Amino acid sequence: xxxxxxxxxxxxxxxATVGFVLASLLAAxxxxxxxxxxxxxAWSRCHRWCVVKILGIVVREEGERQxxxxxxxxxxxxxxxxxxxxxxxxxxxxxAKEELFRIPGWGRVARAYGNIPxxxxxxxxxxxxxxxxxxxHIGGGRPLAIFPEGTRIxxxxxxxxxxxxxxxxxxxxxxxxxxxxxSGPLYQRWWKRRGTITVRFCEPIPPGLPREEIEARxxxxxxxxxx
Numbered sequence: 557x558x559x560x561x562x563x564x565x566x567x568x569x570x571x572a573t574v575g576f577v578l579a580s581l582l583a584a585x586x587x588x589x590x591x592x593x594x595x596x597x598a599w600s601r602c603h604r605w606c607v608v609k610i611l612g613i614v615v616r617e618e619g620e621r622q623x624x625x626x627x628x629x630x631x632x633x634x635x636x637x638x639x640x641x642x643x644x645x646x647x648x649x650x651x652a653k654e655e656l657f658r659i660p661g662w663g664r665v666a667r668a669y670g671n672i673p674x675x676x677x678x679x680x681x682x683x684x685x686x687x688x689x690x691x692x693h694i695g696g697g698r699p700l701a702i703f704p705e706g707t708r709i710x711x712x713x714x715x716x717x718x719x720x721x722x723x724x725x726x727x728x729x730x731x732x733x734x735x736x737x738x739s740g741p742l743y744q745r746w747w748k749r750r751g752t753i754t755v756r757f758c759e760p761i762p763p764g765l766p767r768e769e770i771e772a773r774x775x776x777x778x779x780x781x782x783x
Contacts, residue, residue, distance in 0.1 A: 558747045558748070558749060558750070559747050561610060561611055561612065561748070561750075562611070562746065562747045562748050564610050565606055565607075565610045565611050565748065568606055568610060569602065569603060569606040569610075572599075572602050572606075573599065576595060576596070576598070576599040576602070577661060577662070577665065579595050580592075580595045580596055580599075580665040580668075581661055581664065581665060583595050583668075584664055584665055584668040588668075590647070592668055592669070593642075593647055593669055593670075596642055596665065596669050597642040597643070597647070599639075599642070600639060600640060600641065600642030600643040600644075601642070601643050603639045603640060603643070604640055604643045607636065607640075607743075607753075611748050611750065612750040613742055613743070613748070613749075613750060613751060613752070613753055614751070614752040614753070615640075615752075615753050615755065616752055616753070616754045616755070617644075617754075617755045617756075617757070618754060618755070618756040618757065619756050619757030619758060619759075620757055621645070621646075621699075621733070621757055622699070622731060622733050622760050624731075625694045625697065625698075625699065625700075625730055626699055626700070626730055626731050626732065626733050626760065627699075627700045627701075627702065627724065627725065627728060627730045627731070627732050627733070628645065628648070628699055628700065628701045628702070628732075628733045628735055629702055629703075629704045629721070629732050629733070629734050629735065629774050629777075629778060630701060630702070630703055630704075630734075630735040630737060630778065631703075631705070631709070631735065631736050631737045631738075631778040631779065631781075631782070632703035632705060632707065632708050632709060632737070633708060633709060633710070633711050633737060633738065633739045633740030633743075633744055634708060634739040634740050634743040634744035635708075635743070635744075636737075636739040636743040636744075636753065637735075637737045637739055637755070638650075638703075640755075641701055644755065645699050645701060646698070646699065647670075647698050647699075648698065648699050648700070648701040649670045649671070649672060649690065649693040649698050649699065649700050649701065650671050650672070650700075650701045650702070651671075651672050651673075651674050651686070651700070651701070651702040651703075651724075652666065652671050652672070652673060652674065653673070653674055653707075654673040654674055654675050656673075657671075657673050670693055670698065672686055672689045672690060672693075672700075673686075674686065674720070683720075683723060683727070686724075687724075687727050687728070690724075690728060691728075694728070694730070700728070700730070702721065702724065704717040704718060704721040704774060704778070705717060705718065705778075706718040708744070709740075710740060710744070711738065711740030711741050711744070711782060712782060712783075713782075714775070714779050714782060716771075716775070717771050717774065717775055721771070721774070722767040722770060722771055725763070725770050726767070728763075729763045729764070730763055731760040731761060731762055731763055732760065732761045732763075732770065732774060733757055733758065733760050733761075734758040734761065734773070734774050734777030734778045735755065735756065735757055735758065735778065736754070736755075736756040736758065736777060736778050736779065736780040736781045736782070737753070737754070737755050737756075737778075737781065738753060738754050738781035738782065739753045754781055756780060756781060758777040758778075758780065759777075761773050761774065761777075
Protein backbone atom coordinates (compact mmCIF):
# COMPACT_ATOMS: atom_id res chain seq x y z
CA UNK A 557 0.00 0.00 0.00
CA UNK A 558 2.88 2.38 0.74
CA UNK A 559 4.14 2.00 -2.81
CA UNK A 560 0.67 2.53 -4.31
CA UNK A 561 0.02 5.60 -2.18
CA UNK A 562 3.38 7.05 -3.17
CA UNK A 563 2.82 6.41 -6.88
CA UNK A 564 -0.62 8.05 -6.70
CA UNK A 565 0.90 11.01 -4.83
CA UNK A 566 3.56 11.49 -7.50
CA UNK A 567 1.00 11.29 -10.29
CA UNK A 568 -1.47 13.71 -8.73
CA UNK A 569 0.88 16.25 -7.16
CA UNK A 570 3.52 16.45 -9.89
CA UNK A 571 0.84 16.34 -12.57
CA ALA A 572 -0.82 19.32 -10.89
CA THR A 573 2.59 20.98 -10.52
CA VAL A 574 2.96 21.20 -14.30
CA GLY A 575 -0.26 23.18 -14.46
CA PHE A 576 0.75 25.43 -11.57
CA VAL A 577 4.13 26.17 -13.14
CA LEU A 578 2.58 27.10 -16.48
CA ALA A 579 -0.04 29.25 -14.74
CA SER A 580 2.65 30.94 -12.64
CA LEU A 581 4.79 31.73 -15.69
CA LEU A 582 1.82 33.35 -17.38
CA ALA A 583 0.80 35.17 -14.21
CA ALA A 584 4.36 36.49 -13.73
CA UNK A 585 3.85 38.47 -16.94
CA UNK A 586 0.26 39.59 -16.35
CA UNK A 587 -0.06 39.93 -12.56
CA UNK A 588 1.94 41.21 -9.62
CA UNK A 589 1.91 41.22 -5.84
CA UNK A 590 -0.79 39.29 -3.96
CA UNK A 591 -2.66 38.29 -7.12
CA UNK A 592 0.42 36.56 -8.51
CA UNK A 593 1.44 34.97 -5.19
CA UNK A 594 -2.00 33.39 -4.88
CA UNK A 595 -0.99 30.82 -7.52
CA UNK A 596 2.23 29.52 -5.90
CA UNK A 597 0.45 29.57 -2.53
CA ALA A 598 -2.32 27.42 -4.02
CA TRP A 599 0.37 25.00 -5.24
CA SER A 600 1.65 24.75 -1.67
CA ARG A 601 -1.85 24.06 -0.36
CA CYS A 602 -2.31 21.43 -3.07
CA HIS A 603 0.84 19.72 -1.82
CA ARG A 604 -0.40 19.71 1.78
CA TRP A 605 -3.72 18.23 0.61
CA CYS A 606 -1.92 15.46 -1.27
CA VAL A 607 0.32 14.72 1.71
CA VAL A 608 -2.66 14.39 4.04
CA LYS A 609 -5.30 12.83 1.81
CA ILE A 610 -3.19 10.58 -0.41
CA LEU A 611 -0.14 9.70 1.68
CA GLY A 612 -2.12 9.53 4.93
CA ILE A 613 0.38 11.73 6.77
CA VAL A 614 -0.96 13.84 9.62
CA VAL A 615 0.67 17.28 9.87
CA ARG A 616 0.63 18.53 13.46
CA GLU A 617 1.51 22.18 14.06
CA GLU A 618 2.62 23.29 17.52
CA GLY A 619 3.38 26.72 18.93
CA GLU A 620 2.55 30.12 17.50
CA ARG A 621 3.79 32.27 14.64
CA GLN A 622 5.27 35.70 15.32
CA UNK A 623 2.68 38.48 15.03
CA UNK A 624 5.08 40.96 13.38
CA UNK A 625 8.05 40.72 11.00
CA UNK A 626 10.41 37.88 11.84
CA UNK A 627 13.07 35.57 10.43
CA UNK A 628 11.89 31.95 10.57
CA UNK A 629 14.83 29.54 10.90
CA UNK A 630 13.56 26.13 9.80
CA UNK A 631 14.98 22.62 10.11
CA UNK A 632 15.29 21.09 6.63
CA UNK A 633 14.94 17.30 6.42
CA UNK A 634 13.01 16.88 3.16
CA UNK A 635 11.25 18.67 0.34
CA UNK A 636 8.11 18.69 2.50
CA UNK A 637 8.91 21.87 4.44
CA UNK A 638 10.31 23.65 1.38
CA UNK A 639 7.12 23.08 -0.64
CA UNK A 640 4.89 23.67 2.38
CA UNK A 641 6.27 27.16 3.12
CA UNK A 642 3.51 28.95 1.20
CA UNK A 643 0.95 27.04 3.24
CA UNK A 644 2.79 27.32 6.55
CA UNK A 645 3.50 31.08 6.56
CA UNK A 646 1.69 34.15 5.24
CA UNK A 647 3.37 34.95 1.89
CA UNK A 648 6.89 34.09 3.09
CA UNK A 649 10.09 35.37 1.52
CA UNK A 650 12.42 32.34 1.35
CA UNK A 651 16.19 32.55 1.06
CA ALA A 652 17.18 29.96 -1.55
CA LYS A 653 20.38 28.71 -3.14
CA GLU A 654 21.42 30.86 -6.09
CA GLU A 655 21.74 27.81 -8.35
CA LEU A 656 17.98 27.21 -8.14
CA PHE A 657 17.30 30.53 -9.86
CA ARG A 658 19.06 29.24 -12.97
CA ILE A 659 16.39 26.57 -13.51
CA PRO A 660 14.37 27.60 -16.59
CA GLY A 661 10.92 28.77 -15.61
CA TRP A 662 11.37 28.16 -11.90
CA GLY A 663 13.88 30.99 -11.53
CA ARG A 664 11.52 33.56 -13.01
CA VAL A 665 8.60 32.40 -10.87
CA ALA A 666 10.76 32.37 -7.73
CA ARG A 667 11.94 35.93 -8.30
CA ALA A 668 8.41 37.12 -9.03
CA TYR A 669 7.27 35.52 -5.76
CA GLY A 670 10.03 37.29 -3.83
CA ASN A 671 12.56 34.52 -3.19
CA ILE A 672 16.00 35.89 -2.35
CA PRO A 673 19.05 34.16 -3.87
CA UNK A 674 21.82 33.30 -1.42
CA UNK A 675 25.05 34.35 -3.16
CA UNK A 676 27.60 32.42 -1.14
CA UNK A 677 30.62 33.40 -3.24
CA UNK A 678 29.80 37.09 -3.76
CA UNK A 679 31.19 38.28 -0.43
CA UNK A 680 30.12 41.61 1.05
CA UNK A 681 28.55 42.76 -2.21
CA UNK A 682 26.26 39.74 -2.31
CA UNK A 683 25.29 40.18 1.34
CA UNK A 684 24.37 43.83 0.73
CA UNK A 685 22.19 42.83 -2.23
CA UNK A 686 20.42 40.23 -0.09
CA UNK A 687 19.85 42.78 2.67
CA UNK A 688 18.37 45.29 0.24
CA UNK A 689 15.84 42.76 -1.03
CA UNK A 690 15.05 41.45 2.44
CA UNK A 691 14.37 44.90 3.89
CA UNK A 692 12.08 45.73 0.99
CA HIS A 693 9.94 42.70 1.77
CA ILE A 694 10.03 43.38 5.52
CA GLY A 695 8.61 46.82 4.77
CA GLY A 696 5.71 45.08 3.08
CA GLY A 697 5.02 43.00 6.19
CA ARG A 698 6.15 39.63 4.81
CA PRO A 699 8.00 37.09 6.99
CA LEU A 700 11.43 35.82 5.96
CA ALA A 701 12.27 32.11 5.94
CA ILE A 702 15.66 30.41 5.89
CA PHE A 703 17.06 26.91 6.31
CA PRO A 704 20.09 27.82 8.48
CA GLU A 705 21.82 24.46 8.00
CA GLY A 706 21.95 25.26 4.29
CA THR A 707 20.59 22.05 2.78
CA ARG A 708 18.55 18.92 3.55
CA ILE A 709 19.89 17.07 6.57
CA UNK A 710 19.09 13.41 7.37
CA UNK A 711 16.95 12.97 10.46
CA UNK A 712 19.14 12.51 13.51
CA UNK A 713 22.03 14.63 12.28
CA UNK A 714 22.84 18.06 13.77
CA UNK A 715 25.40 19.89 11.65
CA UNK A 716 26.47 23.41 12.66
CA UNK A 717 24.59 26.36 11.19
CA UNK A 718 26.01 28.00 8.09
CA UNK A 719 28.15 31.04 8.90
CA UNK A 720 25.91 33.40 6.92
CA UNK A 721 22.96 32.92 9.26
CA UNK A 722 24.52 34.94 12.09
CA UNK A 723 25.34 37.74 9.65
CA UNK A 724 21.74 37.90 8.44
CA UNK A 725 20.47 37.91 12.02
CA UNK A 726 22.77 40.79 12.97
CA UNK A 727 22.04 42.95 9.94
CA UNK A 728 18.28 42.39 9.79
CA UNK A 729 17.63 43.15 13.44
CA UNK A 730 14.58 40.89 13.54
CA UNK A 731 13.42 38.34 16.10
CA UNK A 732 14.11 34.76 15.03
CA UNK A 733 11.45 32.05 15.27
CA UNK A 734 13.13 28.63 15.20
CA UNK A 735 10.97 25.93 13.60
CA UNK A 736 11.62 22.26 14.35
CA UNK A 737 10.46 19.73 11.74
CA UNK A 738 10.71 15.92 11.73
CA SER A 739 9.61 15.17 8.15
CA GLY A 740 12.63 13.07 7.20
CA PRO A 741 11.59 9.57 8.38
CA LEU A 742 8.25 9.76 6.54
CA TYR A 743 8.78 11.98 3.51
CA GLN A 744 12.46 11.82 2.53
CA ARG A 745 12.22 8.49 0.70
CA TRP A 746 10.82 7.18 -2.56
CA TRP A 747 8.07 5.17 -0.88
CA LYS A 748 6.69 7.56 1.69
CA ARG A 749 5.32 6.30 5.00
CA ARG A 750 2.15 7.09 6.91
CA GLY A 751 2.52 8.75 10.29
CA THR A 752 2.72 12.24 11.81
CA ILE A 753 4.97 15.11 10.80
CA THR A 754 5.33 17.70 13.55
CA VAL A 755 6.07 21.33 12.78
CA ARG A 756 6.93 23.15 16.01
CA PHE A 757 7.15 26.95 16.17
CA CYS A 758 9.47 27.66 19.08
CA GLU A 759 9.61 30.77 21.26
CA PRO A 760 10.88 33.86 19.38
CA ILE A 761 14.48 34.85 20.07
CA PRO A 762 15.04 38.63 20.29
CA PRO A 763 17.50 40.48 18.05
CA GLY A 764 20.85 41.76 19.24
CA LEU A 765 22.35 38.65 20.82
CA PRO A 766 26.02 37.67 20.39
CA ARG A 767 26.79 35.28 17.56
CA GLU A 768 27.62 32.33 19.80
CA GLU A 769 24.36 32.67 21.72
CA ILE A 770 22.01 33.06 18.75
CA GLU A 771 23.62 30.14 16.92
CA ALA A 772 23.44 27.89 19.99
CA ARG A 773 19.81 28.74 20.73
CA UNK A 774 18.63 28.31 17.15
CA UNK A 775 20.60 25.09 16.70
CA UNK A 776 19.11 23.60 19.86
CA UNK A 777 15.55 24.68 19.03
CA UNK A 778 15.37 23.48 15.43
CA UNK A 779 16.75 20.09 16.49
CA UNK A 780 14.24 19.62 19.32
CA UNK A 781 12.45 16.86 17.34
CA UNK A 782 15.64 15.33 16.01
CA UNK A 783 16.01 12.28 18.24
